Amino acid sequence: MRIGFIGLGSMGLGMANNLAQAGLLHAVYNRTAAKTAAFAATAYTSPEALAANVDIVLLCVSADQDVLDIIAKIATTLTPGSIVVDMSTVSSQTAILAASILADKHAAFLDAPVSGGVEGAKNGTLAMMVGGDAAVLEQVRPVLAAMATRIVHIGPTGSGQATKAVNQVMCAGINQAVTEALAFGAAQGLAMDKVIEVVSGGASGNWFLQHRGITMTNGTFAPGFKLALHHKDLKICQSMAAQTGAAIPLSEQTLINYEQLMAEGFGDEDISALYRLKRP
Numbered sequence: 001m002r003i004g005f006i007g008l009g010s011m012g013l014g015m016a017n018n019l020a021q022a023g024l025l026h027a028v029y030n031r032t033a034a035k036t037a038a039f040a041a042t043a044y045t046s047p048e049a050l051a052a053n054v055d056i057v058l059l060c061v062s063a064d065q066d067v068l069d070i071i072a073k074i075a076t077t078l079t080p081g082s083i084v085v086d087m088s089t090v091s092s093q094t095a096i097l098a099a100s101i102l103a104d105k106h107a108a109f110l111d112a113p114v115s116g117g118v119e120g121a122k123n124g125t126l127a128m129m130v131g132g133d134a135a136v137l138e139q140v141r142p143v144l145a146a147m148a149t150r151i152v153h154i155g156p157t158g159s160g161q162a163t164k165a166v167n168q169v170m171c172a173g174i175n176q177a178v179t180e181a182l183a184f185g186a187a188q189g190l191a192m193d194k195v196i197e198v199v200s201g202g203a204s205g206n207w208f209l210q211h212r213g214i215t216m217t218n219g220t221f222a223p224g225f226k227l228a229l230h231h232k233d234l235k236i237c238q239s240m241a242a243q244t245g246a247a248i249p250l251s252e253q254t255l256i257n258y259e260q261l262m263a264e265g266f267g268d269e270d271i272s273a274l275y276r277l278k279r280p
Contacts, residue, residue: 002027003026007060008032010121049077051078052079056083057082060086062229081106081108089233112131114126124149131162171230215270217275224270227267230254238251
């Protein structure tokens with residue numbers, strides 16, 4: 001099977017590198033063509049050209065419209081029997097629409113958003129939540145395993161994205177809790193490196209505290225997960241919650257906080273920049 005990758009952003013670049021190291025990457029496309037130079041794979045100048053020359057298209061872009069634009073383009077050149085795996089974070093409705101467009105071309109579609117941040121993408125340790133045909137997933141599982149250590153079939157098309165929404169709501173709550181707690185500790189005059197070390201090993205320890213605690217308390221907010229992208233994701237969650245009547249007050253507050261930070265020019269920083277609003 002020939003495999004092509006579209007979207008070499010902060011997440012896609014790491015994932016494509018792992019595919020290349022596993023000898024599974026045959027073609028790449030990125031809007032900024034310079035990023036393709038690092039790969040021995042064939043670099044195409046359009047998504048359509050890439051899709052015409054591979055069996056599996058892997059996609060990782062930023063927003064719903066980006067996904068739909070790419071799907072519309074590659075649908076014109078995909079060969080019947082091709083498989084498209086979208087690892088972007090978008091709405092369930094977008095996933096369902098993409099699957100419908102490709103079904104008309106006799107191509108399969110999986111929505112397979114990931115969690116694990118830039119570190120997970122770089123190290124090939126992502127968690128992947130997959131919606132779509134389970135049999136199609138089994139066809140591509142060996143390919144996805146080069147990028148993710150946990151690959152779970154959730155259910156029908158759109159359920160992968162719905163699960164990612166659960167993840168993003170949880171991330172908002174964790175961000176609120178960790179930034180608030182560390183700001184509280186700093187206000188007590190504690191040695192925060194020691195606080196983070198001991199708390200990380202207890203009942204309240206978590207990935208975000210372990211990986212972002214020291215950097216945020218030192219005033220460093222280099223992106224692992226850009227604040228503006230989490231804001232985009234939480235807007236999707238907000239819309240989903242409104243449709244079902246679910247309450248997500250921590251996410252609603254996080255949206256307000258992110259909008260303030262974005263207005264101050266911090267949208268490209270890591271989500272741990274929320275600490276800016278709380279630190280003493």
